[in-house]
Every structure is written in structure tokens, then in C-alpha cells.
Amino acid sequence: MTCRALILGCSGKTLTAREAAFFRDAQPWGFILFKRNIGTPDEVRALTAALRDTIGRADAPVLIDQEGGRVQRMGPPFWPKYPAGARFGRLNGSAKAMAWLGARLMAHDLADVGINVDCAPMLDVPVEGTHEIIGDRAYARDANSVAEIGRAVAEGLMAGGVLPVIKHLPGHGRATSDSHMQLPVVDADRASLEATDFRPFQALADMPLAMSAHVVYPHLDPKKPATLSRIVIEDIIRDTIGFDGLLMTDDLSMKALKGSYRRRAEAAFAAGIDVALHCNGQMRQMRSVVEGTPLLSGMSLQRAHAALARLSNSSESFDVAEARSRFEAGLAAAA
Structure with a gap:
């Protein structure tokens, strides 16, 4: 697999000739879709096939953010509306079973149109005053519940042939600002972070893919956000948390990061990131x-191979209509 350590977006529901030529030349490892890319099921299938065709790799990852609630790129009228993560945290005894079932249904929706990676579960643990960008996306306010529900979601996705991406390492839950708009600073000491924020990630450190946080933790590295910090990536994410899967950046176009896009990519790779993520599909960016992204090689290439090797074309019997009815009934009963 000769490709660049990069995941890119595209501008619309179909590829332009310019985009196709660019992707053939750039050879990104994979792609990510947003609402701007989502039409009918047939249109999404055609787009995912076209993206893979441009780079000549049938197994190339195609990602999407499909959490439920506010973060759901595929929705009505062609796909169901799924609940936000916090809904599962309120289900008490049925939380894990319902979270697994919801994720398994999402995986069916995604795999049916050629999407094989979901940027979920979100394992951030919120605190009082957390910015609304996290809000009801969080499964719960205690680390154990977040970890348990997060694992159920991850396993439900994988059962349906979709890889999960745990996010945002090493924890975005305490941030009081939105990294899409500015650089958050989390001023908790290391002991507090280890006691709460890191724990769900440690519990799911066996997952194949993860996403870094554009957040500064002054007690870990006072100068650089996690995405650009070798200290955070090596000491915290790889060592303390124990994650050895493929680590991608959060979106490099977010305003938390400064400087040219080439420099952002170069700084992320210098810090130890495996794959850069750029989402908005703007050609100049x-x-x-x-220009700042190397070919995928070495340990990063091994991690990419290992992640894709965990993709399962599940042949298990799965009655979608029955499962959807059971899921809706379970949510209604707990309302």
C-alpha cells in the first residue's frame, strides 16, 4: 500500500474532474464525508465508489461522523434519526445493550453505502461548565459509564463491518471553548486527568483508530496542543493511556490551530501523529x-494495515427491521 498519510474531504455529492485528478496524484490513505456530500443512498454509494476508484484501492477507508444527535451526517429522509450519546447514559440497566444495538444499526446504514469508518465513540468526560460543543454528545459524566457505553458502541460498529475511531485523546471533556473556533486550554493537573479524563481511553486502548484533541494541557505540555505535542503523544497517549493503534489528527482546518496548512501537517507528524485529517474539501488548503504530509510508512503503515485487517464483512444473521423496531421500542419504554 503506497499512499500518503492523509485523509481528505471533497466538495459535494459528486467528484469534480479536478478533484479526481488531485486525489489520483495525492494518493491519500482515505477520505471523509460530511453533510455536503450526502444525497440519496445511491448517490452516496456512487461517491464512495468514485473516491476509491480515483486512488485504486477498494479497501480505502471512507470516514464519517455519525454519532447521533447533533452530530449525524446521514439522517432523514433516507436514514433514521439516532439519539445523542447522553440518551444512552440515562438508560441505566439497558444502556450498554441499547448503545450496542444503535451502533449496529448505524453500521448497517454506513456499510450499505460504502462507508467503513465511523468517528465514534466520543469518550470525553464532561464537567460542570464544559462547552456545549461536547454537551449531550457525551455518554455520561462519570468515566466508568463513558467507557462501558463507548465500548458497546465500538463493538456494535465493528459487528456491522465498520471501524470505530475513539476521540478526542487525551480528553476534550473539560474544555470550556470550541476547538473549531479557538484553542481550548484545560488547566487540570495530571493526577486529575489520569483519574478521570484518561480512563475511558485506557479502557478502549485496544481499538484500531483514534483521534487527537486540539487542546492545550499546561500541566502536560504548556506550549502545544495535544495534536502537535510529542510530549502528549508519546508520554500520555502511547505510554500512560497505552493506545498503540493508528492515531489521526482532528481536522487540521479547525481554528484552534494556526499557521499554514503545510506547517500544521508538518508539526503534527513531527509530534508523532500517524495520519493527518483535513475535512473541508477546499482545494487550496x-x-x-x-505538501506537508509524508507517505505512510514504518510503524504508521503497520498500524494502518492492522486497522484495516480488523474490518469484518460480517455474515451473521441480522434482521434490520426487527432490530430497528426493538431499538425504537427500548428507547420509547425508557422515555
Whole structure:
């Protein structure tokens, strides 16, 4: 597999000739879709097939953010509306079973249109005053519940042939600002972070894919956000948390990061990131990111191979209509 350590977006529901030529030349490892890319099921299938065709790799990852609630790129009228993560945290005894079932149904929706990676579960543990960008996306306010529900979601996705991405390492839950708009600073000491924020990630450190946080933790590295910090990536994510899967950045186009897009990519790779993520499909920015992105090689390539090897074309019997009815009934009963 010769490709660049990069995941890119595209501008619309179909590829332009310019985009196709660019992707053939850039050879990104994979792609990510957003609402701007989502049409009918047939249109999404055609788009995912076209993206893979441009780079000549049938198993290339195609990602999406499909959490439920506010973060759901595929929704009505073609796909069901799924609840936000906090809904599962309120289900008490049925939380894990319902979270697994909801994720298994999501995996069916995604795999049916050629999407094989979901940027979920979100394992951030919120505190009082957490910015609303986390809000009801969080499964619960205690680390154990977040870990248990997060694992159920991850396993439900994988049962349906979709890889999960745990996010946002090493924890976005205490942030009081939105990293899409500015750089958050989490001023908790290391002991507090280890006691709460890191724990769900440690519990799911066996997952194949993870996403870094554009957050500064002054007690870990006072100068750089996690995405750009070798200290955080090596000492915290790889060592303390124990995650040895493929680590991607959060979106490099977010305003938490500064400087040229090439420099952002270069700084992330210098810190130890495996794969850069750029989402908005803007050609000028993508060209700059490509300039700062190496070919996927070494340990990063091994991690990419290991992640894709965990993709399962599940042959298990799964009655979608029955499962959806059971899921809806379970939510209604707990309302």
C-alpha cells in the first residue's frame, strides 16, 4: 500500500474532474464525508465508489461522523434519526445493550453505502461548565459509564463491518471553548486527568483508530496542543493511556490551530501523529496539507494495515427491521 498519510474531504455529492485528478496524484490513505456530500443512498454509494476508484484501492477507508444527535451526517429522509450519546447514559440497566444495538444499526446504514469508518465513540468526560460543543454528545459524566457505553458502541460498529475511531485523546471533556473556533486550554493537573479524563481511553486502548484533541494541557505540555505535542503523544497517549493503534489528527482546518496548512501537517507528524485529517474539501488548503504530509510508512503503515485487517464483512444473521423496531421500542419504554 503506497499512499500518503492523509485523509481528505471533497466538495459535494459528486467528484469534480479536478478533484479526481488531485486525489489520483495525492494518493491519500482515505477520505471523509460530511453533510455536503450526502444525497440519496445511491448517490452516496456512487461517491464512495468514485473516491476509491480515483486512488485504486477498494479497501480505502471512507470516514464519517455519525454519532447521533447533533452530530449525524446521514439522517432523514433516507436514514433514521439516532439519539445523542447522553440518551444512552440515562438508560441505566439497558444502556450498554441499547448503545450496542444503535451502533449496529448505524453500521448497517454506513456499510450499505460504502462507508467503513465511523468517528465514534466520543469518550470525553464532561464537567460542570464544559462547552456545549461536547454537551449531550457525551455518554455520561462519570468515566466508568463513558467507557462501558463507548465500548458497546465500538463493538456494535465493528459487528456491522465498520471501524470505530475513539476521540478526542487525551480528553476534550473539560474544555470550556470550541476547538473549531479557538484553542481550548484545560488547566487540570495530571493526577486529575489520569483519574478521570484518561480512563475511558485506557479502557478502549485496544481499538484500531483514534483521534487527537486540539487542546492545550499546561500541566502536560504548556506550549502545544495535544495534536502537535510529542510530549502528549508519546508520554500520555502511547505510554500512560497505552493506545498503540493508528492515531489521526482532528481536522487540521479547525481554528484552534494556526499557521499554514503545510506547517500544521508538518508539526503534527513531527509530534508523532500517524495520519493527518483535513475535512473541508477546499482545494487550496488540501494542496498545502499534501505538501506537508509524508507517505505512510514504518510503524504508521503497520498500524494502518492492522486497522484495516480488523474490518469484518460480517455474515451473521441480522434482521434490520426487527432490530430497528426493538431499538425504537427500548428507547420509547425508557422515555
